[in-house]
Amino acid sequence: xxxxxxxxxxxxxxxxxxxxxxxxxxxxxxxxxxxxxxxxxxxxxxxxxxxxxxxxxxxxxxxxxxxxxxxxxxxxxxxxxxxxxxxxxxxxxxxxxxxxxxxxxxxxxxxxxxxxxxxxxxxxxxxxxxxxxxxxxxxxxxxxxxxxxxxxxxxxxxxxxxxxxxxxxxxxxxxxxxxxxxxxxxxxxxxxxxxxxxxxxxxxxxxxxxxxxxxxxxxxxxxxxxxxxxxxxxxxxxxxxxxxxxxxxxxxxxxxxxxxxxxxxxxxxxxxxxxxxxxxxxxxx
Ligand SMILES: [Zn+2]
Numbered sequence: 001x002x003x004x005x006x007x008x009x010x011x012x013x014x015x016x017x018x019x020x021x022x023x024x025x026x027x028x029x030x031x032x033x034x035x036x037x038x039x040x041x042x043x044x045x046x047x048x049x050x051x052x053x054x055x056x057x058x059x060x061x062x063x064x065x066x067x068x069x070x071x072x073x074x075x076x077x078x079x080x081x082x083x084x085x086x087x088x089x090x091x092x093x094x095x096x097x098x099x100x101x102x103x104x105x106x107x108x109x110x111x112x113x114x115x116x117x118x119x120x121x122x123x124x125x126x127x128x129x130x131x132x133x134x135x136x137x138x139x140x141x142x143x144x145x146x147x148x149x150x151x152x153x154x155x156x157x158x159x160x161x162x163x164x165x166x167x168x169x170x171x172x173x174x175x176x177x178x179x180x181x182x183x184x185x186x187x188x189x190x191x192x193x194x195x196x197x198x199x200x201x202x203x204x205x206x207x208x209x210x211x212x213x214x215x216x217x218x219x220x221x222x223x224x225x226x227x228x229x230x231x232x233x234x235x236x237x238x239x240x241x242x243x244x245x246x247x248x249x250x251x252x253x254x255x256x257x258x259x260x261x262x263x264x265x266x267x268x269x270x271x272x273x274x275x276x277x278x279x280x281x282x283x284x285x
Contacts, residue, residue, distance in 0.1 A: 001130075002041060004115040005137030008092055012043045012141065012148040036123070039130035042140035043148040044121065057252060059124040062243035063100040070230055070240075070270075075106045077224045077274040078160055078182050082107035085156035085178035085276065086114055093117070094154045094172060096143045097162030099125045101132030103182075104158060108135050114155070119143060147172060156180060164209070166216045170279060179217055179277040187227070187271040192237070196258050198246045217277035224274040231265035240268075 006020040016027035025033045025041050035041045065071070082093055086107070091114075095104040098118035108116045118129035118138040130138035141148050144165050152174040159169070160182040169179055183206070192198060232240065237259040242252060250258075259266070 001039065001134065002035060002137045004135060005092070005117050005139070008115075008117055008137075008150055008153045009043065009139065009148055010150050012045045012146070017150070018148075036126075038127040040123075040126035040138035040140060042123065042126075044140050044142060055122075055247070056124040058243055058247045059100060059122060059128060061239040061247070063102075063128055065236060065239040065243055066100065066102045068236060068239075070232070070236065073226050073228060074182065074270065074272050074274070075103055077226045077272075078103045078158060078180060079106035079110055081178075081180040081224065081274050081276050082156050082158055083110035085180060086111045089155035089174055089176035089178070091153050091155035091174045091177060093156045093158065094119060094149065095158040095160070096147075096164060096169070097159065098129050098138070101125075101129030101136055101138070103160050104129070104136060105133035107156070107158065108133050117149065117154075119147065119149075158182075164213070166213050170216045173279060175279060177279070178220065179213075180274065181213070181277065182272050182274045185225075185227075185271040185273055187269050189240070189268050189270070191266070191268050192241065195262060196241070198241065198244075199249075213277065216280055218280050220276045220278050223276065225271075226274060227269065227271040229267050229269055231267050233265050234259045234262070237262065237266055237268075 002020055009018045011018055011027035011031050013031045014029045016029050018025045018027050023035045033041050033043055093107050093114055093116045095118050098104050098120050101118045104116045104118050116136045118136050119141050120126050121142050126138040126140055147168045149172045151171055154172045155177045157169050157173055157179045238255050241255045
């Protein structure tokens with residue numbers, strides 16, 4: 001809940017410490033932010049959501065798909081890596097682009113004493129994340145911009161299929177902290193990508209992100225390759241497509257029509273790398 005994470009936050013306007021007073025968060029300079037009825041606080045500068053905020057339908061598709069257990073091996077691998085990081089360093093767990101909060105909740109389940117900060121720019125996602133675990137505080141912000149998080153407060157930052165901002169991750173991590181990154185490989189969902197001509201993260205974009213990351217972080221030994229096949233029925237396939245980047249240019253009706261034309265069940269490969277990174281030039285965990 002927000003009481004747990006308020007001491008980890010800072011004002012998005014002036015960087016001042018934030019304190020929670022009933023249903024408002026305030027900094028000493030008088031900037032204030034209302035706590036939403038659903039238990040999250042929006043610290044986006046201004047009150048508009050950004051254009052990349054997940055729409056409600058996208059968040060619901062993601063939550064249905066994840067609660068069906070289809071990504072359980074990926075969730076487990078992220079939570080295991082997150083928990084390893086937390087045993088080595090003090091501080092909280094931050095999930096950048098937390099969505100409905102499943103990965104962060106699974107990480108906190110493994111370490112009973114830590115709190116988790118779910119960051120997302122979608123109010124729909126934040127509503128879900130605020131309820132995903134009793135020790136999660138959900139905060140609205142843009143993961144690409146300056147984070148409304150104090151320096152050195154995180155033992156682990158999770159970045160699961162999400163944008164990342166290496167300079168800000170470095171700033172919020174305590175020196176023994178770790179970054180855990182889950183990235184789809186080129187084989188991820190390849191059968192669906194081929195049949196339906198879906199958009200994927202292109203290799204050059206992936207390489208640019210990696211290069212940016214490696215300037216500040218070094219890979220640690222543990223890296224999990226999670227790869228398995230799922231046999232999915234049309235409703236699950238539709239959710240799988242609707243929770244990803246394709247949802248921005250395909251509506252639900254088009255997605256459902258497309259998956260009806262596929263074999264039932266349709267077999268897709270899930271292929272994700274879960275890698276841990278430590279900060280360069282600082283003591284290794
Ligand atoms: Zn302020």
